[in-house]
Structures are given as C-alpha cells and as structure tokens.
Amino acid sequence: MQRTLVVLFRFMPVEVLYAFMGMVIPFYMIFNRQGYLSSYHWFRRRFGFGPIKSFFGVYRNHFVFGQVILDRFATYAGKKFRFEFDGKEKFDALAAGGPGFMMVSSHVGNYELAGYSLSTEGRKFNALVFAGETETVMKNRNIMFGSNCISMIPMSEDMSHIFALSCALSNGEIVSMPGDRIFGSQKSVRCSFMGKDADFPMGPFALAVQKNVSALAAFVMKTGSRSYRVVLREIGWGDAAGKAEKIQRMAEAYAAEMGTVMGAFPYQWFNYYDFWKEDEN
Amino acid sequence: MEELINNLKIQIIEALNLEGMTPDEIENDAPLFGEGLGLDSIDALELIVLLEKQYGIKLANPAEGKAIFKSVNVMAAYIAENRKK
Numbered sequence: 001m002q003r004t005l006v007v008l009f010r011f012m013p014v015e016v017l018y019a020f021m022g023m024v025i026p027f028y029m030i031f032n033r034q035g036y037l038s039s040y041h042w043f044r045r046r047f048g049f050g051p052i053k054s055f056f057g058v059y060r061n062h063f064v065f066g067q068v069i070l071d072r073f074a075t076y077a078g079k080k081f082r083f084e085f086d087g088k089e090k091f092d093a094l095a096a097g098g099p100g101f102m103m104v105s106s107h108v109g110n111y112e113l114a115g116y117s118l119s120t121e122g123r124k125f126n127a128l129v130f131a132g133e134t135e136t137v138m139k140n141r142n143i144m145f146g147s148n149c150i151s152m153i154p155m156s157e158d159m160s161h162i163f164a165l166s167c168a169l170s171n172g173e174i175v176s177m178p179g180d181r182i183f184g185s186q187k188s189v190r191c192s193f194m195g196k197d198a199d200f201p202m203g204p205f206a207l208a209v210q211k212n213v214s215a216l217a218a219f220v221m222k223t224g225s226r227s228y229r230v231v232l233r234e235i236g237w238g239d240a241a242g243k244a245e246k247i248q249r250m251a252e253a254y255a256a257e258m259g260t261v262m263g264a265f266p267y268q269w270f271n272y273y274d275f276w277k278e279d280e281n
Numbered sequence: 282m283e284e285l286i287n288n289l290k291i292q293i294i295e296a297l298n299l300e301g302m303t304p305d306e307i308e309n310d311a312p313l314f315g316e317g318l319g320l321d322s323i324d325a326l327e328l329i330v331l332l333e334k335q336y337g338i339k340l341a342n343p344a345e346g347k348a349i350f351k352s353v354n355v356m357a358a359y360i361a362e363n364r365k366k
Binding site: 158159160161162163164166167170184185186187202203206207210211 | 314321322323324325326327329330333339340341342343344345346347
C-alpha cells in the first residue's frame with residue numbers, strides 16, 4: 001500500500017489523493033471510536049466548540065491528518081512543498097557551530113518534513129523514532145535523509161537509544177525527539193497545557209538539562225495544500241537552579257509554545273488519546 | 282576496589298534519588314535494569330552523566346552502554362579501567 005502511494009504520487013497531483021481520502025474519512029470516524037472521541041473532546045473541552053462545530057472539527061482534523069501522511073509519501077516520490085520559517089535564525093545560529101543541541105518535536109502538523117526543509121550545515125541530525133515503523137517508511141526516510149546528514153535512532157527495549165542520543169550530543173550533533181508522548185520511561189512532568197494540567201515525558205527535557213545543551217521546540221504546520229510553516233522556538237530553564245526545577249521549567253516552556261501553536265492551528269492536533277486523562281475515572 | 286564500589290553505590294543512590302536506600306541494600310552483582318533495581322531509560326541517562334561528571338568517562342560507543350551498566354561490579358570494573366579522574 002505504502003509503496004503504491006509512492007508510485008502513485010510520481011504521476012498524480014497531491015490534490016487528487018486528498019479528494020479520495022476525504023471520502024474515506026467518514027468511515028474512519030465511525031469505526032475508530034477512540035480517535036473520534038479524543039478529537040471531539042479536543043474541540044469541545046479545549047476550544048469550547050459546540051457539538052456540531054466539534055463534529056465537523058473532527059472531520060477536518062482527520063482530513064488534515066490524512067493530508068500530512070500523504071504529503072510524506074508525496075515527498076518520498078519527489079514532490080516539493082513550500083516552507084516559510086518562523087524563528088529559523090535560532091536554528092541557524094545553533095547549527096552554525098558550538099555544542100550539540102536538541103529539537104523537541106510533537107505529534108502535531110508534519111514534523112518529519114522539518115528534516116527536508118532545514119539545513120544542518122553538515123552537522124549530523126539524529127532523530128529518535130518508534131522502532132515499529134514499516135520497512136517502506138524507514139527505507140524512504142533513509143533515502144531522503146541520507147543526503148541531509150540525518151540518521152534514525154530507533155527506540156529500543158534495551159535502552160541503547162539513550163546511549164546513542166547521549167553520545168550524539170557529546171559529539172556536537174543535533175538530537176531530535178518527541179516531547180509530547182510518554183513512552184519507555186514512565187517518568188513525567190506535569191504542566192499546564194491548553195488550560196489544564198497534563199503529563200509530559202521527562203526524557204527529552206532531562207536529556208537537555210543533564211547534557212546542558214540548548215533546545216528548540218519545532219512545529220511544522222500545514223498552511224495550504226503545498227505549503228508549510230516551520231515554527232522554531234528556543235525553550236530553556238531560565239534562572240532555575242536545581243535539576244528537577246530546570247526540567248520542570250523547560251517542559252513548561254515547551255507546553256506553552258505548543259499551546260500557542262495549537263491555538264493558531266487547532267485542526268493539526270494528532271494525539272488521538274485521552275491526553276489530559278480526563279475520562280479515566 | 283571495595284572503596285570504589287561503595288562510593289559508586291552512594292553516587293548511584295544520590296543521582297537516582299533512591300530515598301531511604303543504603304549502599305548495603307544494592308547487591309554488587311544484581312542487575313541494575315529490569316529486575317534488581319528496576320531502573321529505566323531516564324535512570325540510564327543519570328548513570329551516563331554520573332560517569333562523565335565523577336570519573337571523566339565519556340561513552341563513545343552506544344553499543345557497549347547497556348553492558349557497562351549490567352551491575353555495580355561491572356560498572357566499577359569499567360570505571361577502574363577507564364577513569365580519567
């Protein structure tokens with residue numbers, strides 16, 4: 001299926017597959033109850049939309065999610081997207097020289113395309129990815145990223161990824177990892193996000209603090225059928241003193257930046273689960 | 282070696298915030314991860330930083346990392362052989 005998509009995109013404009021996907025989404029909304037509910041509650045609880053507006057919000061959210069997935073395959077097939085940048089000077093300054101630094105991503109917009117749009121000035125860019133990615137995705141990523149000094153570090157049960165990430169930062173390389181989902185270690189940091197406290201993974205912030213490196217929150221948001229905005233924001237720990245306080249401050253800065261971006265792009269939130277754990281009891 | 286092992290245990294307890302635990306409660310050969318102390322990936326990061334800060338050891342090869350942290354005994358042997366301070 002994925003290989004077929006790559007081949008199809010060589011001959012077909014993205015808009016044709018967008019239209020086809022739009023017809024499939026209602027079925028997805030019916031049969032993927034968890035995805036539907038989490039998205040519906042996102043609009044109801046975080047934005048105060050009414051039931052009808054939230055219902056159509058879910059459709060639009062799923063549509064954009066489908067678009068960003070198709071855009072990845074379109075990129076593998078050689079299609080080009082336009083990128084405008086907001087805050088790129090921070091990335092350029094860090095990439096130009098000095099110690100390694102971190103990029104903290106999230107499951108919003110289309111972060112993977114950041115790898116195609118940002119030049120690392122020859123510095124190696126290490127992206128932490130889920131080990132379960134399919135062979136087609138990994139193969140195409142490696143082809144696309146190979147020319148851009150990007151390598152994938154799969155998350156591993158034996159924690160070898162931690163050693164790889166730490167070594168990369170020690171060697172002055174760039175490390176990218178998601179900051180919104182808790183995986184591996186269950187240690188978390190509680191931060192206010194979109195008006196309510198939520199748990200964020202401690203890992204990326206602990207890594208930045210422990211290795212004493214700068215970090216950027218990075219968001220690649222879809223602005224049109226063939227365009228994206230790359231938002232880059234420095235997240236630090238300010239004047240916090242202790243390790244725990246630094247981690248907390250950094251996570252709060254990340255949550256605040258993500259909150260601002262989601263306020264501008266509410267339909268590009270792709271964490272399809274009970275992020276705030278509101279329905280557990 | 283005895284002294285190094287004891288110091289290492291104290292440093293591990295401090296770094297990982299293992300409140301209420303004493304060095305005697307950490308067995309020299311018990312696995313640090315999984316069973317044994319049951320440490321996780323963020324604890325592994327703490328141990329990496331501990332090696333860097335306390336002993337000047339920078340792990341250059343990610344593949345050997347997990348083996349070094351197999352137990353306190355293995356860790357201490359690696360430190361004794363590779364320490365820079």
